[in-house]
Amino acid sequence: MKFGVIVFPGSNCDHDAYHVISKHVGQPVDFIWHRDTDLGGYDAVIIPGGFSYGDYLRVGALARFSPVMNSVKEFAARGNLVLGICNGFQILCEAGLLPGALMRNRGLHFICEHVNVRVESADGPFTHELKPGSILRMPIAHADGNYVCDDATFDELRRDDRIIFRYCDPNGELTDGANPNGSRDHIAGICNRERNVMGLMPHPERACEDLLGSSDGRDVFRSLAGTLAAAA
């Protein structure tokens, strides 16, 4: 199984993702420059966090026009796995691969801290190794993580069990204080209809070593690798 990590000008969690895939998942991984268009040979693609194009215009807006994104769309349409983390989630929303948008945090501040998220759905390639209701501790680092969508989209996300993670307190409760950015219904991560594209604001790739404060993020990558191993 082979992974690709897309690199835009301004990506800054690309090396973290690469490190986790090579060291913890133990699989081959390449950096893919945003001008490349050949995703042949890859089984999963990660769109990492960072500040692609300096967040100019809107977060994720200009990355959508990079040549690689057409390839990512085709890659996803063929059922391959695409994981967008933080800025990657923002890019997937701008590109229309995931519904909704990520706006400025409710409190306007850039927030960099560990948060708790509750696993809402274990139905899918990124969380099937996790237990619904379990709590993961992962860092967030963003100014624009406030998830918004219209009522029709929200109803669809809920009906189809496509809300994968919600921000919660240490006991798993959805208290207002546990919602760091004002996201609708505490949404921290969602997937597409086909469930092969997931975006989330927290950083599982930065939560894979106890030394860094949490290793809960490993479960996400274990699920991802397990899905690919089962398909191979």
Next chain:
Amino acid sequence: MKAKVFVTLKASVLDPQGKAIKHSIELLGFEGISDIRQGKYFEIAIDGALSEQQARDEAVRMARDVLSNPIIEDFRVEIES
């Protein structure tokens, strides 16, 4: 010719930046402000070979496909010859 594109948040979308700006302005002593919404403004210089209608159509496409995100924003285009 110049196209002016105004991008504004949809009425249904909260604007915390606008709220913070309103608060600061009120601290200066301004009164009677019921709301402030922040938006974006673009000036696009367009080749004079296009008719005004063509320039408007092009600017609308740019606004729809790039300059705004239709999920959260509306836009308005003005053409200045």
